[in-house]
Amino acid sequence: MGQVREVDAAEITRAVRELCMEINYKVPEDMAAAIRRAREKEESPIGRQILDLLIRNQELAAQGEYPYCQDTGYTVVFIDVGQDVHIVGADLTDAINEGVRSGYRDAYLRASIVADPVFERRNTGDNTPAFIHTRIVPGDQIRIQVDAKGGxxxxxxxxxxxxxxxxxxxxxxxxxxxxxxxxxxxxxxxxxxxxxxxxxxxxxxxxxxxxxxxxxxxxxxxxxxxxxxxxxxxxxxxxxxxxxxxxxxxxxxxxxxxxxxxxxxxxxxxxxxxxxxxxxxxxx
Ligand code: SF4
Incomplete structure (x- = not known):
């Protein structure tokens, strides 16, 4: 059996925070390439025009002033936790939500989550809670994938x-x-x-x-x-x-x-x- 590795929950918060801030401005390269490929293949003139606008939108968002879309999404977190990891300092769910909270707040991203979905629909104000999918996997690392998913x-x-x-x-x-x-x-x-x-x-x-x-x-x-x-x-x-x-x-x-x-x-x-x-x- 491998040695247990301690990971401070603050590292998880930091990673989630940084990802929330980055992904809302910078479309991943594989997606940008897919849009460029679509632009090459599109047969309709209006379709090509729209794809040109999306490419321009990617460029503008990457400058860091405006997010790629006004819908900055809800936060999905896929987290694979190595079974040889011991998380210390905070509860894992709290650590993730704190990353979402501070990332959305500090990057001025729209808070899009309402609590109490059919009665009051009150905005939680900080885009929490995240929707978290946790897997326990072999090893002593933690892999975190964050997605800002449009409604x-x-x-x-x-x-x-x-x-x-x-x-x-x-x-x-x-x-x-x-x-x-x-x-x-x-x-x-x-x-x-x-x-x-x-x-x-x-x-x-x-x-x-x-x-x-x-x-x-x-x-x-x-x-x-x-x-x-x-x-x-x-x-x-x-x-x-x-x-x-x-x-x-x-x-x-x-x-x-x-x-x-x-x-x-x-x-x-x-x-x-x-x-x-x-x-x-x-x-x-
Ligand atoms: S679904 Fe929402 S996040 Fe996606 S492009 Fe449309 S408005 Fe933007």
């Missing part, structure tokens, strides 16, 4: 408990229907995260995790990669285009993740990321 595209996500007999064709038509119905509300072009299998809640988490992959990186299983490529072509053939004004570039990538499931089930979830894909990673 508009999130609202267009869908979940279905298909029948096993619906099969692969049922999955494909559910994904395509979801992208078609999302239209302008998901702020295209974006990334389509698909989770297939697991159970009710795991399918949704798979779909969210799928968005965290490098943009356009194919799944290692060639059958899944083939499905991703087919869905990519078919989503773009819908003709929705950048900002839904028509065109050939509706999605920048389709990422699929799969997991074992029950013999009676075929859960599928689709989570849509908009063109404001803001994510970053730190390893402590």
């Amino acid at each position: 508009g595209s999130e609202n267009k996500g869908r979940h279905a408990m298909l029948k096993p007999s619906d099969g692969l064709e049922g999955v494909k038509s559910f994904v395509l229907r979801t992208v078609a119905e999302a239209g302008p509300d998901a702020c295209p072009p974006g990334i389509i995260g698909v989770g297939i299998g697991g159970n009710f809640e795991y399918a949704a988490i798979l779909a969210k995790r799928a968005l965290m992959r490098k943009v356009g990186q194919p799944h290692p299983d060639p059958r899944v990669a083939e499905l991703e490529a087919e869905l990519f072509e078919k989503c773009n053939a819908l003709g929705i285009g950048p900002q839904s004004l028509g065109g050939t570039q509706t999605v920048l990538a389709v990422h699929v993740e799969t997991m074992a499931t029950h013999i009676a089930s075929l859960p599928v979830a689709v989570n849509i990321e908009c063109h404001a894909h803001r994510t970053g990673t730190r390893v402590i």
Whole structure:
């Protein structure tokens, strides 16, 4: 058994704070490259014009004065904690939320979270709480990935408990229907995260995790990669285009993740990321 390594919770707070501040201004290079590729391929003049504006918007945001989008997102945190790590000094959840709180406050980012969702809908004022997914993994490191996720595209996500007999064709038509119905509300072009299998809640988490992959990186299983490529072509053939004004570039990538499931089930979830894909990673 490895030695236990102590990590001060303040390091986690610092990493989350810095990531919240950085990602809202600087679109990751893989996303920027995907938008540039889409600009090269787009056949519609208005679509090309929109993509030029998105590229210009990336450049302006990177100057650090204005965030990439007025919707600075809710904070999703994927944290993998090595089982040989002992976190000291504060509770892990508190440490993460403190990072979100201070990052959003000090960078003047919009607070977009309301507590008490159907009664008072009172803004918590600091973008907390974060939505945290924790995994215990081998090793003595902590890997933190933060995503600032837009609400508009999130609202267009869908979940279905298909029948096993619906099969692969049922999955494909559910994904395509979801992208078609999302239209302008998901702020295209974006990334389509698909989770297939697991159970009710795991399918949704798979779909969210799928968005965290490098943009356009194919799944290692060639059958899944083939499905991703087919869905990519078919989503773009819908003709929705950048900002839904028509065109050939509706999605920048389709990422699929799969997991074992029950013999009676075929859960599928689709989570849509908009063109404001803001994510970053730190390893402590
Ligand atoms: S869905 Fe994305 S691009 Fe649209 S307003 Fe929200 S963060 Fe901005």
